[in-house]
Amino acid sequence: MISKKNLIFLGAPGAGKGTFSAMLLDKYPLVHISTGDILRTEIKNGTDLGKQAAALMEKGNLVPDDIVAGMVRDRLAKQDCDNGFILDGFPRTVNQADLLEEALQDIGRAIDRVVFFDVEDELILKRLTARISCKDCGEIFNKIFHPPQEEGKCDKCGGGLFQRPDDSLETARERLRVYYENTQPLIDYYSEKGLLLPITETQKELVFRKLEKELA
Ligand code: ADP
Ligand code: ZN
Numbered sequence: 001m002i003s004k005k006n007l008i009f010l011g012a013p014g015a016g017k018g019t020f021s022a023m024l025l026d027k028y029p030l031v032h033i034s035t036g037d038i039l040r041t042e043i044k045n046g047t048d049l050g051k052q053a054a055a056l057m058e059k060g061n062l063v064p065d066d067i068v069a070g071m072v073r074d075r076l077a078k079q080d081c082d083n084g085f086i087l088d089g090f091p092r093t094v095n096q097a098d099l100l101e102e103a104l105q106d107i108g109r110a111i112d113r114v115v116f117f118d119v120e121d122e123l124i125l126k127r128l129t130a131r132i133s134c135k136d137c138g139e140i141f142n143k144i145f146h147p148p149q150e151e152g153k154c155d156k157c158g159g160g161l162f163q164r165p166d167d168s169l170e171t172a173r174e175r176l177r178v179y180y181e182n183t184q185p186l187i188d189y190y191s192e193k194g195l196l197l198p199i200t201e202t203q204k205e206l207v208f209r210k211l212e213k214e215l216a
Contacts, residue, residue, distance in 0.1 A: 006111050008086075017088045018034065029083045033085055035088075036088075066099070073106075073107075091186060133162065
């Protein structure tokens with residue numbers, strides 16, 4: 001069982017935030033709040049917000065702080081977050097972290113741990129550019145490290161697999177640069193608050209075991 005369950009997942013794109021969110025969610029009734037997923041849904045639905053976000057995301061740039069902070073604030077206010085939540089991909093700037101703190105104070109919640117997935121650039125780029133996901137259920141595969149049993153087809157639901165447009169080598173490099181410039185300062189930010197839980201393991205089972213132990 002885990003008792004620390006109001007969580008932020010921090011780390012470069014492709015560091016494993018989505019993968020380990022999914023593994024924890026299989027076992028615990030946490031709410032998964034991925035700003036990337038919310039934005040991709042807005043794009044799919046063709047909303048004004050989606051149109052604005054699409055142009056930025058395609059280039060690997062960040063969506064404005066107040067927009068993503070507003071989305072997260074609304075989601076965190078819902079009652080199902082009483083059971084715990086994972087903020088995946090938010091905050092990504094110090095300003096977003098400040099906005100989050102205000103929002104949490106308003107709704108009477110607090111972060112228990114900030115899990116920092118510390119993975120080397122070289123591995124990140126390999127993972128990102130070989131990443132494919134299921135268009136139906138969102139399951140993540142990797143052409144090198146975790147290929148599907150049948151090419152182009154999801155093991156879980158049989159859906160078609162696709163590469164995210166922002167996982168091209170050029171955009172992946174840009175996202176990594178944006179990460180170092182904007183998001184890396186959050187490591188010190190949360191370390192100073194005594195909330196940081198660094199994870200340097202990369203092997204799946206080891207990471208998961210460590211997570212469960214440290215969040216117990
Ligand atoms: P990954 O973590 O794999 O890079 P995400 O799905 O979290 O991908 O995000 C994809 C894109 O969505 C980002 O490159 C950015 O353009 C946008 N985005 C997601 N979350 C945020 C955020 N908190 N602030 C600004 N932009 C965001
Ligand atoms: Zn699927």
